[in-house]
Amino acid sequence: MDRIVAAEVFVAIVERGSMIAAAEALDMSRAMVTRYLAQMEHWAGARLLHRTTRKLGLTDAGSETLARCRQMLDIAAAMPAPGTADTGSPQGLLRIACSQSLAQAALAPAVAGYLRRYPRMAIDLQIDNRAVNLVEERIDLALRITNALDPNLIARQLGTCASVLCASPAYLAAHGTPRRVEDLALHDCLTYSYFGKSLWQFTRAGETVSVPVSGRLSANESVVLLAAVLEGAGVALQPRYSAAPLLASGRLVALLPDSLPQPMGIHGIYTSRQYQPAGLRALLDYLVDWFAGDSRWLELTQ
CATH class of the missing domain: 3.40.190.290 (D-Maltodextrin-Binding Protein; domain 2)
Incomplete structure (x- = not known):
């Protein structure tokens, strides 16, 4: 898991007073906030928060971890965002999970166009029809066709499936x-x-x-x-x-x-709206445009 994001989540929990408030402030699912806190406690090797029905309180280890997290975030804030230091063009690797049929019909040609536009990006496609755990499997984006999306998920509708x-x-x-x-x-x-x-x-x-x-x-x-x-x-x-x-x-x-x-919605699911690599933001925008206007896709859906 990303240690910078985990530090941001932990600081938000402490400052906001609850995991629910932290999730709302960070525009992140509650389940994801819980996982980041559990991972922080795993890294620290100790419980970081006293949990009661009324409030959260810092343990001794939590107080020390909070100070280190704030220091880490200050250092991170002074650094340029990944993929923007040189030419402003996104760079890096994105892992995408998708079903076989949608990958063949849409994702493969769409990704080919995306990679031509952003030559410093790379993509690893994970073809599987099951619902993946984005954090545990290090998936940046999962595509899903459904009209019953879990409201706790962070998602953006990319297109429509007839x-x-x-x-x-x-x-x-x-x-x-x-x-x-x-x-x-x-x-x-x-x-x-x-x-x-x-x-x-x-x-x-x-x-x-x-x-x-x-x-x-x-x-x-x-x-x-x-x-x-x-x-x-x-x-x-x-x-x-x-x-x-x-x-x-x-x-x-x-x-x-x-x-x-x-008809059903084609959704892109990811872990957070606020903490997105530049390449993922560019891919989401590209896929929305591709589903709306690519002639090959439109011929298959009309």
Whole structure:
């Protein structure tokens, strides 16, 4: 963990009187403040704060650590920010976590453009569909597609992911074509296992319609479900960016054009708004512009 940020967090806790107030002042999640304090106590090898239901108080070790933290922050404040001392162009390494499907369709081409614009930056992509712990795994940015983002997370919406309901011609020939969203209850629906119980939401005639669905196959990666729907395993709700080429070729058929699946937000998740490397700030701005205007992405989502 970053010792400078940890020192800033510890000073904020002491000056503000609580971890909740420190989190608000630093625009950081409460869980992250707790982790930084635990790490400070690990480094010090002692408890730094007396915790009661009413207030926090410094231990002897905490008083000594507070003085050292303030000294460290004074020294850090006198130094130029990383990546700005020479030409003002960001430099350094960013570690990004992303799912396989979004990485292939969007992140890889977007990152290539970013690296051309900022030649002193480097990026390490971590392709995984699970929710990562940014601090423990040293991830600078995690991309996630969801409409149910944890309010305690620090995030910025980068774009929108449109979805499409689809099936293979072979499946439809064998099982019939659903005419209304309510008909999905009669079909094998391929579900995304991270969602728990599957409730697919659509907009029909200006109103939101929620439909519980079930099926015999679920997976935690949309790429796997896409391969299964191509083999006739059932009906799937897929990101349009993944299904678009298969719809154009006729290998998949879009269903229920009068009932549009609810779009989902593409979010960038990071540890703090206030303490961002210049390269991360530049990447967030670049991704917002890329999702809004790159012709390749727009062709896959319209």
